[in-house]
Amino acid sequence: xxxxxxxxxxxxxxxxxxxxxxxxxxxxxxxxxxxxxxxxxxxxxxxxxxxxxxxxxxxxxxxxxxxxxxxxxxxxxxxxxxxxxxxxxxxxxxxxxxxxxxxxxxxxxxxxxxx
Ligand SMILES: *[C@@H]1O[C@H](CO)[C@@H](O)[C@H](O)[C@H]1NC(C)=O
Ligand SMILES: *[C@@H]1O[C@H](CO)[C@@H](O)[C@H](O)[C@H]1NC(C)=O
Ligand SMILES: *[C@@H]1O[C@H](CO)[C@@H](O)[C@H](O)[C@H]1NC(C)=O
Ligand SMILES: *[C@@H]1O[C@H](CO)[C@@H](O)[C@H](O)[C@H]1NC(C)=O
Numbered sequence: 001x002x003x004x005x006x007x008x009x010x011x012x013x014x015x016x017x018x019x020x021x022x023x024x025x026x027x028x029x030x031x032x033x034x035x036x037x038x039x040x041x042x043x044x045x046x047x048x049x050x051x052x053x054x055x056x057x058x059x060x061x062x063x064x065x066x067x068x069x070x071x072x073x074x075x076x077x078x079x080x081x082x083x084x085x086x087x088x089x090x091x092x093x094x095x096x097x098x099x100x101x102x103x104x105x106x107x108x109x110x111x112x113x114x115x
Pocket of ligand 4: 028032093094096097
């Protein structure tokens with residue numbers, strides 16, 4: 001009986017937290033993706049073709065940026081392919097917020113450090 005009671009207490013604490021993390025996971029949207037990609041942009045110190053300055057414009061949709069593919073019902077960032085862009089920089093932790101990302105291709109760039 002005592003064991004059941006303590007189990008109930010543990011559940012009483014755990015259930016609201018798991019509900020909360022579920023709710024948090026649901027509130028990301030395309031603007032979350034944009035913030036993540038802008039964080040990446042901010043970490044690139046060398047961009048030989050000026051792709052970021054000319055194409056990754058804050059005023060346009062991330063889905064129209066070169067190297068970005070959006071898909072799915074919610075039209076979220078599905079693929080990031082910056083192969084051969086010649087970028088030098090580091091990776092921001094915000095990349096983890098690209099919750100619908102399925103393909104990430106970083107060939108032929110110079111990323112260093114740990115995200
Ligand atoms: C960025 O590049 C893509 C693909 O080349 C193009 O469709 C888009 O219009 C460009 N966006 C801007 C703001 O130049
Ligand atoms: C990434 O883009 C390059 C061209 O820049 C292309 O050759 C390559 O096939 C692409 N990779 C993927 C996985 O889409
Ligand atoms: C790597 O990217 C550069 C442009 O940044 C390009 O000139 C070069 O051909 C690429 N190398 C390979 C192996 O694709
Ligand atoms: C995105 O990621 C950062 C760092 O990992 C985090 O602090 C931030 O709250 C996240 N933003 C959203 C909207 O999920």
